[in-house]
Amino acid sequence: MSNELQERTRSAAPVGQQLAGSGQQATPFVLTVACAERRGIVHAVSSFLAMRGFDIAEHQQFDDHVSNTLFLRTAFTGTLAGTAGNRAGSAASTADSLSADFAEIAGEFGMSYSFHDDRPQRILVMVSKFGHCLNDLIFRWRAGSLGADIAAVVSNHEDLRPMAETAGLPFIHVPVTASTKPQAESRLLELVDEYDADLVVLARYMQVLSDGLCRELHGRAINIHHSFLPGFKGAKPYHQAYERGVKVVGATAHYVTGDLDEGPIIEQEVFRVDHGVDPDSLVTAGRDAEAIALSRAVKWHCQHRVLLNGSRTVVFR
Numbered sequence: 001m002s003n004e005l006q007e008r009t010r011s012a013a014p015v016g017q018q019l020a021g022s023g024q025q026a027t028p029f030v031l032t033v034a035c036a037e038r039r040g041i042v043h044a045v046s047s048f049l050a051m052r053g054f055d056i057a058e059h060q061q062f063d064d065h066v067s068n069t070l071f072l073r074t075a076f077t078g079t080l081a082g083t084a085g086n087r088a089g090s091a092a093s094t095a096d097s098l099s100a101d102f103a104e105i106a107g108e109f110g111m112s113y114s115f116h117d118d119r120p121q122r123i124l125v126m127v128s129k130f131g132h133c134l135n136d137l138i139f140r141w142r143a144g145s146l147g148a149d150i151a152a153v154v155s156n157h158e159d160l161r162p163m164a165e166t167a168g169l170p171f172i173h174v175p176v177t178a179s180t181k182p183q184a185e186s187r188l189l190e191l192v193d194e195y196d197a198d199l200v201v202l203a204r205y206m207q208v209l210s211d212g213l214c215r216e217l218h219g220r221a222i223n224i225h226h227s228f229l230p231g232f233k234g235a236k237p238y239h240q241a242y243e244r245g246v247k248v249v250g251a252t253a254h255y256v257t258g259d260l261d262e263g264p265i266i267e268q269e270v271f272r273v274d275h276g277v278d279p280d281s282l283v284t285a286g287r288d289a290e291a292i293a294l295s296r297a298v299k300w301h302c303q304h305r306v307l308l309n310g311s312r313t314v315v316f317r
């Protein structure tokens with residue numbers, strides 16, 4: 001251990017703070033904002049951050065001239081207390097404290113906004129019998145490339161219990177019939193709380209969620225639909241695609257709403273097909289497109305890169 005570090009470790013200050021001089025990254029935060037377009041919004045945001053000693057690491061914005069709305073996402077990091085230009089500010093900041101400090105500015109501009117720290121989002125994955133999307137999510141989670149933590153797996157069938165439990169994940173079987181759907185959905189909401197889930201992912205979960213549940217999960221439930229929406233809604237899109245003779249098929253990840261397969265689209269993946277591809281081959285080829293589109297949508301949502309814009313989304317990739 002270098003003399004300098006020995007010197008440091010003997011002092012009272014916590015290690016993290018001491019490493020300030022060494023250029024170590026401090027807590028990364030993300031701010032997302034949506035508000036009516038007007039001059040001074042970016043200046044207000046950047047001044048708020050600069051005055052508190054924060055360094056903007058990434059900034060993206062979109063001026064939607066159709067709805068006259070500005071959307072922005074700013075990723076920033078603090079410089080630790082005691083370092084140049086920042087006596088106490090950013091080091092002590094939390095997402096909640098920043099949110100409170102920013103409220104006056106947000107009120108002046110009529111902003112809807114959220115501050116997020118770097119705590120990984122926790123997801124609850126819902127499945128039925130098809131395991132390809134769950135398998136892909138587990139692979140990316142274990143590889144550390146999902147940008148989220150899988151908290152548990154919930155299913156209306158037992159088929160995928162081995163896949164979940166082999167990955168060390170809790171598996172909860174919640175059977176659903178037409179008569180038990182209300183109880184099943186109440187159980188799901190209990191599980192969202194029990195596992196402190198930030199996001200519910202319908203990874204080929206083949207039950208339609210009620211309007212009430214969709215309202216409860218507004219903006220925090222993502223579904224993968226196995227077609228290139230708006231084409232071929234419903235339960236058997238690949239067979240519909242085959243019958244129609246389309247040359248491009250794909251998959252669509254979207255937020256879940258009470259209107260089946262109508263939720264705001266986050267990501268789509270497509271691939272070309274020709275007359276020689278039969279329905280079973282479409283299903284097989286479609287699995288890759290579904291897994292890719294869903295995992296991307298989950299990662300971007302959990303990195304706070306997706307903002308709702310009415311029935312559409314703004315995605316700061």
Ligand SMILES: Nc1nc2c(c(=O)[nH]1)N[C@@H](CN(C=O)c1ccc(C(=O)N[C@@H](CCC(=O)O)C(=O)O)cc1)CN2
Nearest residue numbers: 205206207208209223224225226234235257258260261
């Ligand atoms: N409120 C919503 N719930 C769900 C959506 C959605 O968009 N809004 N997407 C589905 C997934 N899905 C297509 O992507 C889908 C799943 C199931 C069905 C369907 O007709 N299911 C039948 C039962 C089928 C079975 O038991 O195997 C039904 O629920 O009666 C259509 C589309 C997930 N939920």
